[in-house]
Amino acid sequence: MTSLDVATATLDVAAVRADFPLLQRRVNGHPLVYLDSAATSQKPQQVLDAVDNYYRLHNANVHRGVHTIGNEATDIFEGARTRVARFIDAPAEGLVLLRNTTEALNLVASSYARELLSPGDRIVLTEMEHHSNLVPWQLAAERAGLELAFLRVNDDGTLDLSGLDELLAPPTKLVSLSHQSNVLGTVVPLRAVIDAAHERDVLVCVDAAQSVPHMPVSVRDLDCDFLAFSGHKMCAPMGAGVLWARPELLQRMPPFLGGGSMILRVSLEKSTWSTVPHKFEAGTPDVGAAAGLAAACDYFDAIGMDRVHAHEQQLTSHLLSLLEEMDGIDVYGPHDMSARGGAVSFNVTDVHAHDVGTILDRQGVAVRAGHHCCQPLMKRLGVAATARASVYLYNTHEEIDALGDALAEVRRIFR
Numbered sequence: 570m571t572s573l574d575v576a577t578a579t580l581d582v583a584a585v586r587a588d589f590p591l592l593q594r595r596v597n598g599h600p601l602v603y604l605d606s607a608a609t610s611q612k613p614q615q616v617l618d619a620v621d622n623y624y625r626l627h628n629a630n631v632h633r634g635v636h637t638i639g640n641e642a643t644d645i646f647e648g649a650r651t652r653v654a655r656f657i658d659a660p661a662e663g664l665v666l667l668r669n670t671t672e673a674l675n676l677v678a679s680s681y682a683r684e685l686l687s688p689g690d691r692i693v694l695t696e697m698e699h700h701s702n703l704v705p706w707q708l709a710a711e712r713a714g715l716e717l718a719f720l721r722v723n724d725d726g727t728l729d730l731s732g733l734d735e736l737l738a739p740p741t742k743l744v745s746l747s748h749q750s751n752v753l754g755t756v757v758p759l760r761a762v763i764d765a766a767h768e769r770d771v772l773v774c775v776d777a778a779q780s781v782p783h784m785p786v787s788v789r790d791l792d793c794d795f796l797a798f799s800g801h802k803m804c805a806p807m808g809a810g811v812l813w814a815r816p817e818l819l820q821r822m823p824p825f826l827g828g829g830s831m832i833l834r835v836s837l838e839k840s841t842w843s844t845v846p847h848k849f850e851a852g853t854p855d856v857g858a859a860a861g862l863a864a865a866c867d868y869f870d871a872i873g874m875d876r877v878h879a880h881e882q883q884l885t886s887h888l889l890s891l892l893e894e895m896d897g898i899d900v901y902g903p904h905d906m907s908a909r910g911g912a913v914s915f916n917v918t919d920v921h922a923h924d925v926g927t928i929l930d931r932q933g934v935a936v937r938a939g940h941h942c943c944q945p946l947m948k949r950l951g952v953a954a955t956a957r958a959s960v961y962l963y964n965t966h967e968e969i970d971a972l973g974d975a976l977a978e979v980r981r982i983f984r
């Protein structure tokens with residue numbers, strides 16, 4: 570029986586785990602305990618099969634429309650677009666298939682902010698953004714004379730929204746913020762931010778890299794203007810990323826990259842553009858990765874994202890109580906489960922996060938250590954780095970306990 574046959578109220582983790590070949594591995598003489606899914610997730614057999622099937626039977630270039638195999642590849646690619654759009658409850662016309670969240674956010678920063686905003690216009694970000702949702706806006710601001718302003722982070726790791734009204738006033742044109750922090754696990758009350766922004770005719774761009782993989786997300790319910798995420802964090806291959814944008818915005822935006830597939834007509838002097846969303850998909854796309862992303866959407870819909878989310882909440886709550894009970898561990902981010910998801914950052918007193926990560930690895934426990942591409946947030950927390958454990962649908966309570974045992978070993982070594 571695979572996880573897809575399971576229709577019980579809670580997630581059958583044993584069945585889920587059986588779908589993931591890599592989770593059967595041992596590392597340094599121990600069963601692998603993979604707690605780094607916020608960096609990238611593992612892939613189930615169903616996704617691996619979809620990629621394999623594409624390359625074995627249907628591989629050809631897309632949108633050329635002459636031979637049978639090419640048409641099959643086009644159907645797979647365009648089928649992935651509609652499948653992914655359905656997964657996030659969004660019109661497919663606005664769904665641009667790219668490589669990752671970073672590329673998607675650069676597209677918005679370049680083709681919307683840099684090209685369509687005016688000098689003096691303001692973009693609001695937050696202090697807890699991943700560099701991917703900060704650096705592209707800095708580049709656009711520098712080139713187009715835009716101003717950047719920031720929502721701050723409270724001591725408890727929640728977003729300080731007290732200054733929101735003021736920051737939404739003219740000349741603000743756009744807010745770009747992550748739905749869930751990859752460091753603190755903080756889940757932002759996005760709908761409230763979006764409603765407040767729209768009242769002022771301010772657009773909202775959502776970095777959903779850490780939310781679409783972990784909870785039900787409906788673009789229609791959120792009513793956001795742009796939304797970006799990466800397939801590789803939701804059990805799909807690396808190389809498939811998504812930007813969803815309101816089609817009318819995509820129509821007004823000039824292309825991001827120029828080349829094949831994104832044009833209507835080309836002369837030596839001038840070109841015109843293909844329709845939306847193809848205008849933003851220059852060059853040969855990663856069709857195999859798109860096929861894998863569609864399979865990942867099937868996989869999650871068969872399980873139910875609400876069930877995935879509930880499972881992660883249980884694991885995170887267990888992890889937080891375990892860390893709180895241990896001496897000499899600082900946990901960053903909200904402790905209230907209603908304000909957070911399953912990325913948990915911590916430090917062991919007087920031990921560098923990299924040492925923590927290395928000792929955990931010796932016991933088969935994979936966590937991330939470092940600044941997590943959030944240097945401004947590290948500064949706000951007053952630390953150089955943190956260790957971070959992040960859970961997913963395939964993790965178990967026993968694995969959280971294994972992390973606890975491995976951390977006790979860290980404390981013993983450094984006593």
Ligand code: 7TS
Binds near residue numbers: 779
């Ligand atoms: N935004 C957020 C909130 C992220 O967590 C990440 C990746 C990105 C954007 C960029 O995604 P990419 O697929 O374009 O690279 N976060 C992490 C992490 O926390 N550890 O490794 C990558």
